[in-house]
Structures are given as structure tokens and as C-alpha cells.
Amino acid sequence: MAVKGEFRTIDRIKNILLPSHRKDVKVGIGDDCSVLDVGLEKEYLLLGSDSIVDGRHFLYNIPDRSLIGRKAVGVVLSDVAAMGGYPLALTVDLGVPDYIESEHLEEIVFGMKFLLDLFDVDVVGGDTVKSDVLYLSVSVVGKVEKEKVVLRSGAKKSDWIWVSGPLGGSLYKRHLLVSPRIPEARFLVQNFHPTAMIDISDGLVRDLFHILEKSNVVAELVKDKIPVHKDARDWEEALYMGEDFELLFTLSEDESKRMMASIGSLLYRFYPIGKIVDGGAVGLYLRDGRSCYPLSPRGYEHF
């Protein structure tokens, strides 16, 4: 979710639409999901949406088209995970060109169904329209306990930076095989207090910058600590390639030490990759042995 891309028009669109003026909108445009207080005592509602388009985010001519449906649903469920929440229901809009064969469309929907069943989510509506290009636009409604919601804006000096899995090389094949880190996120918010969280879609560096900008802090990544996926051809892909759909989060130093102490015995494996070293400014450095380089927020550009 969140209007993506380095594209000045998007900022102009945001400026037209912002600010949110409804009191029940706790967090509007600018996080992985929006947060709505609809009147529940203990929970907020989460709302998000994502689009994927043929030729941009997937290719229609792949052998297993169920992966297209899996990706469409996976990326939006990943947004819910990044808030610490869990999904309830989806709407699915399909833009379907004439050249799409019925069986292929069914394959795509079976790919959705796989994740729906896995996470107990229902498709409750949507729209199917003719279109010159195949697109899938999925919106999600989820929930999160009020005291457990995690935004991008809470990272503090001395917090440690963590990821939920190895990064890099996703675009060679893994990027369609999205496994939203909902169980991992729920485990995290139930046992720890992440101060900020995002899912890695644009790349570690770019998505970390989203946290740094919202939190107004400076971070240092430690090169040797970054888990590089076996699919990566180059370790820099772990920094910049994106579409990993792992969780990137910050934990206080105390909680980080508690997590380190139990690592190996935890249900899920998390990797500490750096620290928040300062507040009051935005910046990112990469420590490589005794050297330290500044990093800029380039990365895979989706738009």
C-alpha cells in the first residue's frame, strides 16, 4: 500500500487528498495500511490496497499462473503484517483483456485461494471488468489490537534494526511466491514491542529510509550482519533489489537483547542487522569492517 514511487505527481495527488479530516482515521496515507478507529473497544481496523499489472509486476506468460493470484493477495496481506495485524477480508478487482483464457483466470484465482485458506481470509466482493491489460487490484480489511499497532514512525535512538529473513535475488523468481509474514508479525507484537515496522517491497535501503524519515532518526547497518538470500547474485541485491516481503522492524535495546538471548529457541528466526544511532536527523550508513559509507535511498523503482 501507500502511494509508491518517485514521481512528483504522486506527491501532488497526496497533497490534493490530504489531510485526512475524519476523526476516526488514526493513520491515513503514508504507512503500510491506514488505521481506523471505527468504535471497537480494543482494536483498530486496518485498510490497504495494492495493484499488480501484467508486464510490470508479473508476466502473464509464465508456466504457473496461480502465482499471479498469489502475489496479488500476498502483497496486500504483507501490508497488514507490517502493521502487526491480521487480515479479515479482501475485495478483488480484475481487469481482464480478451486474450485471457478462462482456465488461466481460474488458475490465478486458485493462487489467491491458497493464501486465503492459509490465513482464513475471505474475498467478499470485487469487480471484474474488461481491460486492455491484465491487472489485479486487491484491497484488504484487517484488525490489530490498539496497543499492538506498529507504525513506521516509532524508531528511537539505540533501537536495534531487525529483518525476518534473508534478502536479495527475489526478482529472479521468488517475487511471485509471496509468503506474507503474518504469523511472524503476530508473534512479534504478542511477545515484543516493535517500535517501527514495514515490509520490504522497495528494497531494504529504501524501505528503511521510510522508517528513518517517519521516525526522524539515523541508522547504521552492519554489512556482515545482513542475511543474504541464496538466490542473490550479489550482496548488494540484499540492499536494493526489493520484493523480499520480509518484515523490517526496530526493537529497543533491552528487547533486542531479550530476543538475542532466546534466538534459536524462538518460533521464528529474526536477524539483527544494525542500529538506530542518532535522532533529530535522517540518514543511513553502512558499516563494513572499519569503514562506514553513507547510503542513499535508491532501490528498485516499482512505479
Place this chain on the structure above:
Amino acid sequence: MAVKGEFRTIDRIKNILLPSHRKDVKVGIGDDCSVLDVGLEKEYLLLGSDSIVDGRHFLYNIPDRSLIGRKAVGVVLSDVAAMGGYPLALTVDLGVPDYIESEHLEEIVFGMKFLLDLFDVDVVGGDTVKSDVLYLSVSVVGKVEKEKVVLRSGAKKSDWIWVSGPLGGSLYKRHLLVSPRIPEARFLVQNFHPTAMIDISDGLVRDLFHILEKSNVVAELVKDKIPVHKDARDWEEALYMGEDFELLFTLSEDESKRMMASIGSLLYRFYPIGKIVDGGAVGLYLRDGRSCYPLSPRGYEHF
């Protein structure tokens, strides 16, 4: 909302996705919005989405492009109205081709903003992606009091059939100028008890058939009672053209007489156009003087 179109694939998609198995989904695919019981004491949540695509539902090359944004938002708000509810928040996915100019995209968003401000709705998220065709996919979250929600399935024998305004001729120009009948719908559910409701997007006859099928009843429309819009070139357009975005609803005979008695003094004007004449079967007839013709569910085909 609701997966539309006479297209066997859509039925197959539905069959893959159905049934909804979550207990909190009161109404899933198949009404104007889905109805979720998320744990509020007095209200249900409404969820819906709609897509519009360049060359299918609008033309990018029109003088006033704000109407494109207005339509995208209007149709989904109209879905909320058709449930008797009111909208809270939207997500907007935009698929944007390279040939779209920034100023035009802003115009489109200003068209959205017009309806957002009118109905106190926030855009709280979305996704902007590159696409070979311009599309707008909008999802909505709304609310409705539990005892006021109106489905398509409640029409009963002897109910009268009503519409909220003149029909026909919309596609010549009015179809972009969507004015979601939210105030009308709220007035209705607060002062009467509609037994079934839908918004007219596919055409009076087709959309009435949706009510008749869900309610398992037979209806008779009275030709002379159907209000024909001045834009219509032919009275049959009132039956079949669609994109009127007026409310089509049924009221018990008693309530209908009560409405008739106060017509003219009510805040909004509604038009009685026929009656539910039988139950236990599905059918539709048009009474024209002493003649009576069966009608079939043809109409403007969106898909």
C-alpha cells in the same frame, strides 16, 4: 461492486472463492457491498470495490477529466447507498500509462475530492502503478446500523417497487456525473423499512432481476409509472440503458401507502413503478395499459 457481467468465467471464479467461511462475514459476494460484523454493538461494516477503465467506462480524452475521478468514487459510494449505509474511507489504486499528463491526473483526483468533501469521506491509502491502460480501482469501507441494512433478498409479495429518480439516457453524458444517493438512502432507512435495495448500474430491468432472483419473487412494472429522464431518446432506455445510479427498492404495501400519502412533502422524491405480484418463482412483467409482456434480464452489458 459484486462480480458483474454475463461471463461464465465469473461464475467459476465465484465458485472457487465461495462459500465465505468466516463467521464475521454476514453477506459476502453477491450484493452491492459485503456486510461484516466486526464486533460493533450496533453497526455492521460495509465493504465494496469498483473498477473503471479507459475506453470501457470512460474516455480519457474528454474536456473535463475531473469527471473520471468523480465516476470512480461515485460508483462505489453508490454501492454503499444501496445497502442503506454511509461511507467512511476509500482506498484508490491508479494504473497510469506513460501518456497521461500530470495535470490531467490531478484533475481526476480533484474530481474524487469533490465527492469526498461532499460526503465526508477520506482516501486513506492506495497504490499508484504503471499500466498500459488508465484504470481506477476504488474500494470503500462504510457502516450501517444492524437493523437498517438492506439486502437484495428481502422483497416480498405485495411490496411496491420504487426508484429514486428518472431513468434512461445516462450514457449520452450523465453517466460520469455520478451523484451517489447516500442522503436519499439514509433518509429511506431512517424513515421507512425498505425490504430490498440495489443501485441501478446495469439498467432497471437487469438490476430488478437481481432483486427478484435473490428474493425469489415475481414483479410487474407499470410502463406509465416509470419516470423517463429527459436525456433519454427512447423510453426503453429507462428499462435497459443503465448507469443511472438511482436507488431501486421495495417497500411493503403499508409503508408504500404511507410514503404516497406524504409524497411532495418528503425531503426526497421517490417514484412507485410497480409491484411484487407473486413469490416462489422469479419473473418480470411490464404492464402497458391492458397488455402485459414478460421482460428478460437483458440490459447494458458492462463486462
